[in-house]
Amino acid sequence: MGLLQLLKSQFLCHLILCYVFVVSGLFINLLQFCTLPVWMVSKQLARRINIRLAYCLSSQMVAMLEWWSGTECTLYTEPQSYRFYGKENAIVVLNHSYDIDFLCGWTFCERFGVLGSSKVLAKKELSYVPVIGWMWYFLEIVFCKRKWEEDRTLVAQSLQKLHDYPEHFWFLLYCEGTRFTPKKHQVSMQVAESKGLPILKHHLLPRTKGFWVTVQNLRGKAAAVYDSTLNFQNNEKPTLLGVLNGEKYHADLYVRRIPLDLIPEDEAECAAWLHKLYQEKDSFQEQYTQTGRFPGPIVSPPRRLWSLINWLFWSCLMLYPLGVLLTGLISSGSMLSIIVSLVFCSAASVGVRWMIGQTEINKSSNYGNKETTLNI
Numbered sequence: 001m002g003l004l005q006l007l008k009s010q011f012l013c014h015l016i017l018c019y020v021f022v023v024s025g026l027f028i029n030l031l032q033f034c035t036l037p038v039w040m041v042s043k044q045l046a047r048r049i050n051i052r053l054a055y056c057l058s059s060q061m062v063a064m065l066e067w068w069s070g071t072e073c074t075l076y077t078e079p080q081s082y083r084f085y086g087k088e089n090a091i092v093v094l095n096h097s098y099d100i101d102f103l104c105g106w107t108f109c110e111r112f113g114v115l116g117s118s119k120v121l122a123k124k125e126l127s128y129v130p131v132i133g134w135m136w137y138f139l140e141i142v143f144c145k146r147k148w149e150e151d152r153t154l155v156a157q158s159l160q161k162l163h164d165y166p167e168h169f170w171f172l173l174y175c176e177g178t179r180f181t182p183k184k185h186q187v188s189m190q191v192a193e194s195k196g197l198p199i200l201k202h203h204l205l206p207r208t209k210g211f212w213v214t215v216q217n218l219r220g221k222a223a224a225v226y227d228s229t230l231n232f233q234n235n236e237k238p239t240l241l242g243v244l245n246g247e248k249y250h251a252d253l254y255v256r257r258i259p260l261d262l263i264p265e266d267e268a269e270c271a272a273w274l275h276k277l278y279q280e281k282d283s284f285q286e287q288y289t290q291t292g293r294f295p296g297p298i299v300s301p302p303r304r305l306w307s308l309i310n311w312l313f314w315s316c317l318m319l320y321p322l323g324v325l326l327t328g329l330i331s332s333g334s335m336l337s338i339i340v341s342l343v344f345c346s347a348a349s350v351g352v353r354w355m356i357g358q359t360e361i362n363k364s365s366n367y368g369n370k371e372t373t374l375n376i
């Protein structure tokens with residue numbers, strides 16, 4: 001292990017990175033809160049400010065992936081589709097099998113200039129996660145309860161509000177609704193069998209209602225669906241803790257651009273269309289497993305310096321007061337103050353560890369896990 005790699009794996013380094021992320025994140029949340037009066041005067045101005053504030057926060061995590069861990073993200077796509085990326089609104093359909101799939105998605109958002117405005121249909125529980133969840137609230141992220149009776153109006157209303165959104169955005173939809181585990185796969189394949197649908201090897205059976213409601217409500221606003229399939233070379237199983245440790249991963253993303261007009265309006269036809277899409281995605285994954293690559297040419301956008309510059313800026317801004325505080329603390333010689341600070345630091349690390357836990361598949365919810373969820 002090289003010296004730099006050894007440094008990256010040190011707990012003290014992690015503590016510093018997390019400190020910068022959390023404290024700057026809370027500060028950004030506060031700035032977002034201050035944009036509330038602006039909403040009353042100019043909604044579009046408030047939205048544009050929030051897009052930039054969100055960029056300041058999410059690009060720190062992107063910088064950690066791209067510059068700290070040096071993870072390589074390769075894009076497989078047709079050149080005629082590539083020219084549209086970042087220049088139109090789109091619905092992104094992505095497989096949900098990795099702890100850091102959302103972060104790889106963010107990396108591509110950053111490279112195509114839509115990171116600050118990127119959106120997702122997220123489970124409601126994530127809105128309570130400090131920093132990221134609170135940021136999403138101001139970014140008009142669409143939350144769902146994964147209860148269709150409530151979601152059908154809730155999600156539709158939130159999507160309608162995006163019709164006058166002032167900047168290009170990608171709206172991410174994990175149609176599988178939860179992360180892939182062997183148990184959830186087994187349960188969802190029972191549902192597939194009962195519906196006479198083919199067995200999927202690499203995906204859970206997609207939930208079609210959220211897709212249908214999204215497509216219907218973003219018609220006229222989104223131009224296309226980006227069917228995206230993510231995998232990692234050499235069977236890597238990336239984690240956020242691994243990224244924090246400076247481990248380098250190799251992500252491959254295959255994207256097909258499908259104009260929204262090609263997607264059926266009728267709910268049943270739209271559901272059948274999505275099932276067929278997932279059967280195709282499954283065959284791409286199988287091809288990747290067999291050959292180590294996706295179909296189509298590689299047209300990767302390079303990582304940009306912006307995420308690194310933003311990260312260095314916030315690090316300087318946050319580490320300076322920390323340095324002043326620590327110097328004052330040590331020179332005061334007060335044992336009580338030092339103990340209180342240590343207790344505070346320990347509590348903060350437990351809090352950050354909990355946040356990182358939200359990304360871990362082994363802490364995944366029970367949604368889709370139980371036979372009782374079978375609506376058959």
Ligand SMILES: CC/C=C\C/C=C\C/C=C\C/C=C\C/C=C\C/C=C\CCC(=O)SCCNC(=O)CCNC(=O)[C@H](O)C(C)(C)COP(=O)(O)OP(=O)(O)OC[C@H]1O[C@@H](n2cnc3c(N)ncnc32)[C@H](O)[C@@H]1OP(=O)(O)O
Nearest residue numbers: 102105118122123146147148172177188205207209210375
């Ligand atoms: C060029 C580069 C391109 C791309 C780059 C890639 C990406 C970048 C893009 C953007 C990045 C933006 C942000 C990323 C940042 C962070 C993201 C982080 C995380 C958030 C993710 C989540 O929170 S995922 C969880 C929430 N989302 C969803 O659940 C969406 C999918 N779900 C649905 O659509 C659901 O339908 C619903 C939520 C709307 C409603 O849920 P409900 O439970 O009520 O489901 P259903 O009504 O669908 O269930 C009943 C039907 O399902 C059948 N059933 C029952 N059991 C199962 C089972 N185990 N598996 C499958 N199906 C099942 C049942 O039979 C019913 O069938 P019907 O035929 O009657 O529909």
Ligand SMILES: CCCCCCCC/C=C\CCCCCCCC(=O)OC[C@@H](O)COP(=O)(O)O
Nearest residue numbers: 017021060061064132178179355356359364365
């Ligand atoms: C720059 C240094 C930063 C270091 C510190 C990083 C700390 C930040 C930690 C976490 C940010 C929270 C991001 C939450 C995104 C979680 C995405 C996710 O995958 O959600 C799961 C959901 O889809 C389905 O849930 P279930 O599978 O049903 O359960």
